Amino acid sequence: MISFVIAIAVLVIGYYTYGKLVENIFGIDTKRETPAIRLRDDIDFMPLPAWRIFLIQFLNIAGLGPIFGAIAGAMFGPAAFLWIVLGSIFAGAVHDYFSGMLSVRHNGLSISEIVGIYLGPKMKHIMRFFTVILLIFVGTVFLMGPAKIIDGMTGNMWNLWVWVGIILAYYILSTLLPIDKMIGKLYPVFGIAMLLMALGLLIALFFGDYQIPELTPANLRNMTTDPKATPLFPILFVTIACGAISGFHATQSPLMARCMQNERLGRKIFFGTMITEGVVALIWAAAAMTFFGNVGGLNEAMLANGNNAAWAANEISLNMLGHVGGILALLGIVAAPITSGDTAFRSARLILSDIFKNDQKKIKNRLYISVPLFIIAFALTQIDFGIIWRYFAWSNQTLATVVLWTITAYLIYEQKMFWITLIPALFMTMVCTTYILIAPEGFQLDNDLAYMGGGILTLIISLLFWYYAVQRKKVFAQLM
Structure with a gap:
């Protein structure tokens, strides 16, 4: 319990300090006119109250990430706490802040631009x-996933494809209508x-009879x-994505x-929304480690139920929160992925409209794009x-890595403290390269060989980036 409380405190302190x-x-620049005001079209560019934007952004980036990802990550043990805290503060929140603020500075442009x-x-x-495919x-993941969950919750009352059709209709409306x-x-x-x-x-967790394992x-x-089949590095750092760092966030900002x-x-x-998501991920990871008795009990329960995080989340909610928890679970476990799916399509529309310079008023x-x-x-x-989910997981973290390198380049050109993104960029490059070499959906190399290959690829990518950034910095200097 002490480690858990400290972890939450560190996240909160991280927001106010880091x-x-x-x-x-x-x-x-508080006097600078933002795109919401300067380019207002009452479709995508529209001033909204700060509290509303916070909640929309939180749900956009969260989805089921801090629930399902945290439960799966909890299977590794308290090491998950460490990654959630350090990842959220030094990687995820930095990634989200700069991707959002650079979009503000560049007329609301999409991350690819x-x-x-x-x-x-x-x-x-x-x-x-890459981003449109992602x-x-x-x-697609958040079209089928919620449909299957609702179909199960309603006792297969309707055909699965009826729910798919209903969710798809909602996606179409939320993608096309003003925000x-x-x-x-x-x-x-x-x-x-x-x-x-x-x-x-x-x-x-605080008032029940639960023992949260210490770090x-x-x-x-x-x-x-099976630690050899699922090595902590890099599998944990891809499993817990939205609760620490996620490239999907850069498409939503x-x-x-x-x-x-x-x-x-x-x-x-x-x-702030990334830190909030980190707190939510910590809570779910702690709940998963304690509800089933301990980490070993969690692993056994997950194995017996096909590693189904949705099942685990539902069990935890219903038993720890009672009838109220059942309602909240329905809202959270069903609504969360749906509300990530619709903004995924909306983001894709905006990216394509930026590419083709197509006015969306x-x-x-x-409709042409959607x-x-x-x-x-x-x-x-x-x-x-x-x-689809396995490839999404790796693609998601790869996108986050590219965005971190992009922010690093921006900071270098602007002669600012680029190390704040260079260090997480190097780490995530090692994570992604090693993962694709070691994972079942990748090259399935031996662990030691994958680590060596990941290290070599990280070094090569870093040198290429540094050479490119130094050359491009001269061009930026001439333009300024």
């Missing part, structure tokens, strides 16, 4: 393709429900049933960058869900 440092390094500004046109084209993956209609009204309600569910679990040297190890009324709100909206222009996205997503529902 968050302030990051804000100072960026250099906010921002990458192009700082890493060049070739990388921009790669990122355009967002379609997210939309203050469905998203602006529903998201704050679901965001509050998700926070209340986490708060309820926190109270249950000690003896516990700082891989506690899964521009949505709120187009609604923010003043740059001083950036730390609260971008840095007219509904027909939004319809093909939904057709592709529906076609992908025919592919095994597990395959």
Whole structure:
């Protein structure tokens, strides 16, 4: 319990200290007119109250990440606490803040366009393709996932595809309508429900008969049933993504960058929501480690139920929170992925509109871009869900890595403290390269060989980046 309380305290302190440092390094301009005001179109660019933006951004970036990812990560033991805290403060929140604020500074541009500004046109084209594919993956995953959950909760009352159709209809509306209609009204309600569910679990952990394992040297190890098959590094750092760092967040931040009324709100909206998500992830990880008796009990229960995090989340909610928990679980476990799926499609629409310079004020222009996205997503529902999810997990962290390198380039060009993103960029590069070499969906190399290969690839990528950044810095210096 002591380690858990300290972990939450460190996250909160991190917001007020490291968050302030990051804000100072960026250099906010409170008198600068934001895109929400300067480019207002009442569709995507629209000033919204700060509290509403906070809740929308929180639900955008959270989804089921801090629930399912935290439960799966808890199978590794208390080491998960360490990654959630350090990842959230020094990687995830920094990643989210700069990706959001650079979008604010560049007229609400999507992340692929921002990458192009700082890493060049070739990388921009790669990122355009990569992010759109990733967002379609997210939309597809969060189309089938909630449909299966609802179908199970209702005792297969209707055919699965009926639920898929209902969710898809909602996605179409939320993608096409102005942001203050469905998203602006529903998201704050679901965001509050998700926070209340986490708060309820926190109270249950404090006042119930639960023993949260401590983070000690003896516990700082891989506690899964087969450590060789699931090595702590890099598997844990991909398993817990949204609760520590996630590239998906960088695709969502521009949505709120187009609604923010003043740059001083950036730390609260971008840095603050990531820290909040980290707290939620900590609570769920702690609940998973204690509800089933201990970490070993969690692993046994997950193995017996096909490693189904949705089942575990439902069991934890119903038993720790009672009937109220059942309602909140329904809202959280069903609404959370749906509200990530719809903004995934909306983000994809905005990225494509940026690429083709297509004005989105007219509904027909939004339809031209959106319809093909939904057709592709529906076609992908025919592919095994597990395959899509596994590739999404790696793609998600790879995107976060590219964004960290982009921010590092920006800081180098601006002669600012670039080490705050260089260190996490190096770490995440090692995570992603090692993961694809070692994972079942990758090259399935021996662990030692994968570590060696990951180290070599990280070194090569770092040297190439440094050479490119030094050359491009000269060009930026001439333009300034």
